[in-house]
Amino acid sequence: MFLIFKRSRYITKAGDSEAIKTKAASNIISLTGRIFSRNGQFPASSGGHEACPTGEILPLPKLRIFSFSELKAATRNFRSDTLLGEGGFGKVYKGWLSDKAMIMDGSGPEIAVKRLNAESLQGLQEWQSEINFLGGFCHANLVKLLGYCWEDKELLLIYEFMQKGSLDSHLFGNGSSLLPLPWELRLKILIGAARGLAYLHASDKKVIYRDFKTSNILLDGSYNAKISDFGLAKIGPTASKSHVTTRVYGTEGYAAPEYVATGHLYVKSDVYGFGVVMLEMLTGLRVLDPNRPDGQQNLIEWVTPYLSDRRKLKNIMDSHLGGKYPSRYSLEIAQLALVCLENEPKDRPSMQEVAETLERIDSVNHRHGEALVDSEYPTASQDQKILQYRSPLHPRQNVNIAYPLPLPTTFS
Structure with a gap:
């Protein structure tokens, strides 16, 4: 067995491919003990003891369910000039909400949209893990997950937009x-x-x-x-x-x-x-x-x-x-x-x-008055244009090398 590392992103081992494809094809998936139905609703958990043997399941998050058509409109049909970056999950786009209720809720008109790459081996697991964890937390130093979308083969995650990138x-x-x-x-x-x-x-x-x-x-x-x-x-x-x-x-x-x-x-x-x-x-x-x-x-x-x-x-x-x-x-x-x-x-x-x-x-x-700030460093408003298309989730990487390392034993 081998451990696979990526310098900028992790990748799953090849043996996971068939299992993930099988789960993606099912009408209901369960990866961490929480059940999601294809229509985007959250039915009661069946326990999930096989996936989560300790029975420790995070509370269901209160997230908005976006339609794919909404996200197409928000990203201008995922136009290339809205592309922010790309990672192991897929591509990330900048979008603009027209929903006044969402904006009034304090989320802001700008969003970041992660769209699953159909060829991604890790995408389905990452998609649900993001919902399970980030969707259940609210803290000033955690990126806010606004919602998700699951329609047919499309899996997407919607976040607050981070103006200054990574x-x-x-x-x-x-x-x-x-x-x-x-x-x-x-x-x-x-x-x-x-x-x-x-x-x-x-x-x-x-x-x-x-x-x-x-x-x-x-x-x-x-x-x-x-x-x-x-x-x-x-x-x-x-x-x-x-x-x-x-x-x-x-x-x-x-x-x-x-x-x-x-x-x-x-x-x-x-x-x-x-x-x-x-x-x-x-x-x-x-x-x-x-x-x-x-x-x-x-x-x-x-x-x-x-x-x-x-x-x-x-x-x-x-x-x-x-x-x-x-x-x-x-x-x-x-x-x-x-x-x-x-x-x-x-x-x-x-x-x-x-x-x-x-x-x-x-x-x-x-x-002690030892704060040292360069007065020529731009303020938030001054350099906003510079970072407009910096990736808020997966910045572009020039190095993308995988490293196989021997696994000393088998882990669960």
Whole structure:
């Protein structure tokens, strides 16, 4: 057996293909214990013990059921100039609602529409996982799922539109006209993302996000961070257990070592991924890059010796910051990243502790007057046009390489 990783997206193993096609052809599907009927209604669950052996099923979400014709009109028949990006699920389009009731509800006239690629092996599972998890949550740092559509072979998801696109596009966008993120915004984004993960971990089901990375952190018009893409989310362990055991899916470089090695997924496996993102924010470099010199291709292995010394840290800080960052507090964040990347899950802090630490750093930073903001950085209104067609869900990626890794054992 093999574990398949993608640098920018995960893919399912080939053996899943026939099962997914069979489920897609049925009139009623059940992937995680919740039953969906083809007419888009939510009948009572039959228990779902085979799909969810613990019986832990999230409450049914209150989502709007969109018709396919509505979404065709909203996206101008999925016209190419409304295309925002493409991922493993399919293509993502920008749309405009004409429904005044929806707009008055605070959702805004702009939406993002994910449309399933008929050839996608993972799409059906991701579609329902998004509804199961994201549809049942409401938090300022989680992207809002507005509704879904299921008509014939068409499976779609409808989200709030995120004006500033993904964190990935800001940090690593090739040929982008975007200016580098200043220190203040980087810290703000980290705090928001940490709050989002902390909320998931503190929920009744202790939801493990499982695929935390820069491309899944989206930014609204004020650069508030929101976590998106719950296709890999997993209900966490019960009180009597420390972890859940599952097949290993994720993105290489971000997945925690204990998860990759054993299939044991801990709540603190997400903390490891957050530590990776913190390093990327500090350095402006991707966690893995085969184009870097030998010894520098794996960011974690390369920069770890620099994270505990202020003078050494300067050598790896993102040059795009132009030295405009408080060295004292950047060192604290580097040290926080270091403890998030501990090999043993028990040695990592909780996401609540991470969020509180970042908030304290931000508070002290402002109190001491050390906030450093580039006055030339555009405001939300000034650079809105630049990001108009940045993907809010799946930013375009130039690298799309799959990595087969040996699976040490069989996971359920």
